[in-house]
Amino acid sequence: MTHLPFSGLISFARAPILDLAADFRADVGVLGLPFDIALGFRPGARFAPRAIREASLRYALPPEGFYDLRTGQRKLAGLQLVDAGDVILPSLEPELARNRITEAAQQLKSRVKLPIFLGGDHSVSYPLLRAFSDVKDLHIVQLDAHLDFTDVRNDTRFSNSSPFRRACEDLPNLKHITTIGLRGLRFDEEAVQAAKSRGHALVGMWDCADLEKVIQQLPEGKNVYLSFDVDVLDPAVLPATSSPEVDGMSYATAMTLIRETVKRNTLVGLDVVELTPALDASGNSNLLIARLIMETLTEVFS
Amino acid sequence: MTHLPFSGLISFARAPILDLAADFRADVGVLGLPFDIALGFRPGARFAPRAIREASLRYALPPEGFYDLRTGQRKLAGLQLVDAGDVILPSLEPELARNRITEAAQQLKSRVKLPIFLGGDHSVSYPLLRAFSDVKDLHIVQLDAHLDFTDVRNDTRFSNSSPFRRACEDLPNLKHITTIGLRGLRFDEEAVQAAKSRGHALVGMWDCADLEKVIQQLPEGKNVYLSFDVDVLDPAVLPATSSPEVDGMSYATAMTLIRETVKRNTLVGLDVVELTPALDASGNSNLLIARLIMETLTEVFS
């Protein structure tokens, strides 16, 4: 294995490529969802799974793991990581697309301890969450600039503004959502009231000045699905997203929240959505997301 | 009116903006279809109506028309041109989107002599053509690198590979299609056979070396709907398209075919599709398409 990131065939962090139909078991499995047709603004997230994989070659995992300068320890030694490829998704048949996402997520979930889903726009989280309908007392931690709890937008109930609304309707086991990083000039009042009436925690970016207090609002001892919308990050840190909101989260704060979430809970799934590679010609946004995923793994598996 | 193309508010060629609901009459009406979610490759055609309008400011039409150096004549003097804005299109409800396109096209068609539709990907041509179901003996001239007559692709019947297949199924008045500019490494054999069995004319780019012979294959004395897929042009001439095919048509050849088509027939509608502005950072592709539309008007109205 080379660690020349411009060389060699591409899989997530140079993990072996295995078909979902195959009978494998692993610690972590990565699945791509090249789907970006939910109503929004600037398309291109369909290229994100590929871009994240390519960037992840900078973080190819050697068998002995990563040596961490700060702690002097090795991390992720022996981790079994698998790349399960992309789900093939028709566009003009969105219900079929949603069903395929759910089915593939169920398969991956049955094979690995931690399934990681690479979006795609945020609409994919709804069919992904359907694969977690059997998880007891499911909690979601959503890092996001937007609430994504809208009922109907522009005549559709399935846009990237609605995944968690739909999930709450369909999944009785979905107990609670903590959304952190909210900001922006305008919100959908009906969505805000609906989320509040369900008892969800809505944490504005302005609340993150007191990070300790935010951490205390995180669930504890729960089964947690983490949904990471890259637009939670500040656009200066991550320009490559469809709907940027200024004055966002630093990478360090995001990693702290992820760390505290996985420390206090059992992480049952992770999605990373709304990365739009073409909006950052330098490719730096892709590199950052690849690292964020690998760093999340160091928190989960240590 | 200024002719500074970087200044002033934007409408197609600085035409007045009128709502489709209003009771107006005009020679030409332009309607945008910012829709790019049909299965394909590189998205972004949703920004094409806006990009074409902005580029068209270089061709703002003065009341006295354009002075043509070659002929010494004025063209398009007094033409009544109207910009009817964009159709609002939901994405994850594709059937609803198709219905809205058809309805808006019907409205525009009832108000102007020549409706011009700015795509959007090529899937919009099917709902557009449904608005022409009342035209007697409808012929289509399609300038395109691809046949777009596929039955089913990736589990959908409505992708940008299928608009003319669907139109043929639904519109008994659609008599014939002439497709010019075909090329590429591979074709859908079933689609080719289906088109041939209906008697359609399939003209390869290689046939265009003898342009006279191609012109003779054009319909004569018919009601013609012209569908212009920008990928018929050579990618060196127009890089900004999702699925480019090398060794394409020059602008001059395309204009000759348009000229001969409108000279011999009655043009009942025109669509221009598959322009993807973000793929040509210079903006030159947009400028070319804006000119092509205005030059088509000089052929129709003279």
Add this chain to the structure above:
Amino acid sequence: MTHLPFSGLISFARAPILDLAADFRADVGVLGLPFDIALGFRPGARFAPRAIREASLRYALPPEGFYDLRTGQRKLAGLQLVDAGDVILPSLEPELARNRITEAAQQLKSRVKLPIFLGGDHSVSYPLLRAFSDVKDLHIVQLDAHLDFTDVRNDTRFSNSSPFRRACEDLPNLKHITTIGLRGLRFDEEAVQAAKSRGHALVGMWDCADLEKVIQQLPEGKNVYLSFDVDVLDPAVLPATSSPEVDGMSYATAMTLIRETVKRNTLVGLDVVELTPALDASGNSNLLIARLIMETLTEVFS
């Protein structure tokens, strides 16, 4: 009205378009000044009015106003916002251009409570300010990395380094200027002395560490014209400007200063200058400026 930001015709925040010659009244009017020929560095600000308008479609104002998550209140409900288009500006006749700017600004000022001017480079502020020669005891708050108080640069007195010098010479009612955000490796000493001798407040970026103290230097109870040069912001936050200076202001600090300014004073006019859209291919800079203007309105009209 759609809130699909890639769809529909373009006016500032989807406001109605009205000609300055028309007899209208409104709360806010927006006027574009596509002018970027004052001596400087990287041209392209002539495209800023258009780019800001396009970006502002993300902030189309619904009649019921924006719902603010933090306060739970609606903002800008019923605001009458008008887009008055662009001034047509010759380039090689700069005196004529300046006169047209002044005249158009006077017209807009007579029709709306708050006129907003979209530059263009900073040289436009001088002819804009001439339209405010009738305002009693005019104060200027200038957010800017540069002083722009140079007498003569490269043989001209009208470059984007001199607007406030010229304004001070011509407008007896211009009492005071507070410039905040100054930084950079070198300054024009003569300009600094001239500004100081007039009693202007020159606030360096280094002073902004103690924001409370800066706020106390703001005027109170005055008629204030706010001139926002986008290069006051940190280039990481806003890369799209001709002459970036590192270690600049955050968006949050800029909004705090704007908020405190409008709270303590009467805002009589606002210009936003030096945005150069082509320098940020992502378009994020444009989106940020559109939001900054809308958020300023929420501060003024609440």
Add this chain to the structure above:
Amino acid sequence: MTHLPFSGLISFARAPILDLAADFRADVGVLGLPFDIALGFRPGARFAPRAIREASLRYALPPEGFYDLRTGQRKLAGLQLVDAGDVILPSLEPELARNRITEAAQQLKSRVKLPIFLGGDHSVSYPLLRAFSDVKDLHIVQLDAHLDFTDVRNDTRFSNSSPFRRACEDLPNLKHITTIGLRGLRFDEEAVQAAKSRGHALVGMWDCADLEKVIQQLPEGKNVYLSFDVDVLDPAVLPATSSPEVDGMSYATAMTLIRETVKRNTLVGLDVVELTPALDASGNSNLLIARLIMETLTEVFS
């Protein structure tokens, strides 16, 4: 001298840099005019002199000249080439700018056999031509998509649409202009009539199909100033120009016309204008123009 084009300090083709004030003599002198504020469309030609110089390093002239594969001969051996830098040009004082251009051109003209001027937009040709008011029976060959003979545009007489009109008014010795490559959707009728009434030759791009015939229209035995507007080239060949016109000239045709012009006449000056480097991120447009200038020298000095 290296021929690594990414290495070393920059001057035109690695020529020695000499100040116009110095008392030198040379075969060829290059002078830059970083000026792009004449009314037009997309600014940025101010960066063209620098971009052409940088690209020209690929064509650094060794003392023994270039070896030509086709003829087996050495070309430009011993040519004395000098780079005289750029004229410092104020913007908001356009008359002063024009005077400085004229003066610098006179100086260069007095020192070299062939002065080459790197624009800048086409407005610079008027003050450049004033430096040739002493040339007997001056003829101009203008390769250009546009006529640039407009009297007044957008309230100015000095835009990049008018340089030759102004020159004709001011220079009694300017006998004739041959403009080749004209095309586009619209022309200024008054300008066309004015040019024709003076007997100018207006050669459309459509006439260039019969190149021999065009060549016969070239002047013979005259003092010729060649003005090369890069937009005469096809935008596929040279995308980096403010106002592209489709279906333009190939490089080969342009070089043929240049070759025939210099063969039949005495070339007294050359300008190359309207290159806008930022519109071609590949840099290929700059490389092409650098080569065109060097290849022109091989025609003149052989």
Add this chain to the structure above:
Amino acid sequence: MTHLPFSGLISFARAPILDLAADFRADVGVLGLPFDIALGFRPGARFAPRAIREASLRYALPPEGFYDLRTGQRKLAGLQLVDAGDVILPSLEPELARNRITEAAQQLKSRVKLPIFLGGDHSVSYPLLRAFSDVKDLHIVQLDAHLDFTDVRNDTRFSNSSPFRRACEDLPNLKHITTIGLRGLRFDEEAVQAAKSRGHALVGMWDCADLEKVIQQLPEGKNVYLSFDVDVLDPAVLPATSSPEVDGMSYATAMTLIRETVKRNTLVGLDVVELTPALDASGNSNLLIARLIMETLTEVFS
């Protein structure tokens, strides 16, 4: 297998990925050489193997082959195509890098009928050709704008200007080279004489006007290694190359020369070099090269 080109894991045309160490046999094998440090101009060809693979997904080969519209035939049905990944290449140990290339090429050559090598800059052709030292009477057909037969350039004998010079020195079986597409302002006279003295055919781009005559100069009945430097193509057709030369070859002409070469000879190897993906942000250059390779296969295997 999907034919959504933005979806799924990446291998050349979705071929199976096999390690060179494995004991496989196939018709065609593809090997990447991400190496771009030979002296030149603009680096970035190290990303070409990856970019070509990604683009090739548009040409994923179905088992039944491609249906060709022009002939009505299926092509490449049942072709066994394998992707053997990239060679791991150190940079500051160039001799070691060359040895690894030779060794990997030998391995691939022993396993497949036609090995295809994806450069990298043109310097890789020398170590590649060393793997063909056992081929009887080896002929090379080189499509290239440059001769690449220089002895020493900038103190090195192994730059991308010298691969064929080195090969001729080392390989007694290398009988003849036909170089087609030569052009440019200057040539290395010593290199030209050396090539001519060996009897090589040097065919200028100007000779390609009479393509029949060029075809007659191709070898016949020989073992031919085809070296395709993408800069043989016109920069308008393929902008993404380090050292573009204007007035180059069309894709159609290049394919004709390839077709005639493989028809008359036995193709023993193919390399495609000097593609620099970052110089064409549209990605169209990559798509063109992927197609050229697949189309070459249709000529070889039919």
Add this chain to the structure above:
Amino acid sequence: MTHLPFSGLISFARAPILDLAADFRADVGVLGLPFDIALGFRPGARFAPRAIREASLRYALPPEGFYDLRTGQRKLAGLQLVDAGDVILPSLEPELARNRITEAAQQLKSRVKLPIFLGGDHSVSYPLLRAFSDVKDLHIVQLDAHLDFTDVRNDTRFSNSSPFRRACEDLPNLKHITTIGLRGLRFDEEAVQAAKSRGHALVGMWDCADLEKVIQQLPEGKNVYLSFDVDVLDPAVLPATSSPEVDGMSYATAMTLIRETVKRNTLVGLDVVELTPALDASGNSNLLIARLIMETLTEVFS
């Protein structure tokens, strides 16, 4: 001298250009090393010397120096600054390249008080440091995200990961290295141990929260060579680098560390490496580095 940064010939801050062979003396000399072939990731640093020079024109030094607003003082008045051009560097002869770098650095060092080296990738620091083998008790302060103390990487001992390892082996006078800004997901454990065993100070980015403490770790009263790898900066601040690491240093912190370093020690040399201009299309990264160098000069010479 103009201060129009888009005008005029290019040298560092408009300093006079002098050949290293000439017998000159100056305060500061700048030398470019356009070399980027050491193993790494994204090439292009070969264009950095040119890009930094072009950007530095914004900081052309007038004889009277820069006027500093904060202190009211003039800085760098009368500084003798010289641009010594670039070293001509072969690529495929890396040992020769290293020798030329060492030799040129020795020459520059003998002529100026402070030599400044513009990389190039970080591998150049090793041959540069060899020119300082005569400096008593040499200390290095390295601002860098990476340790660059690896023994062998990808079969080479001379990559951009190893310059300081090689320098320590070769230079007995090299006493100590302080590396500040370290961060990233993985480190080379062997390199970390080797550096620690030599007593080097390894300061993580996380330590920089307490900047005072970091400053106390700086050497005092030593001869210091400062090696500035631009990737020490946060990628939001400086995107244009090959191997960005998120959560990096602000410009202000970097300047503080530079200031404190030069205040407490004698600065004997400075290199600035790993700038990759093509990765930041806005050019802002280049401008920032040009300013950082000039600002460093104000600290050294005051």
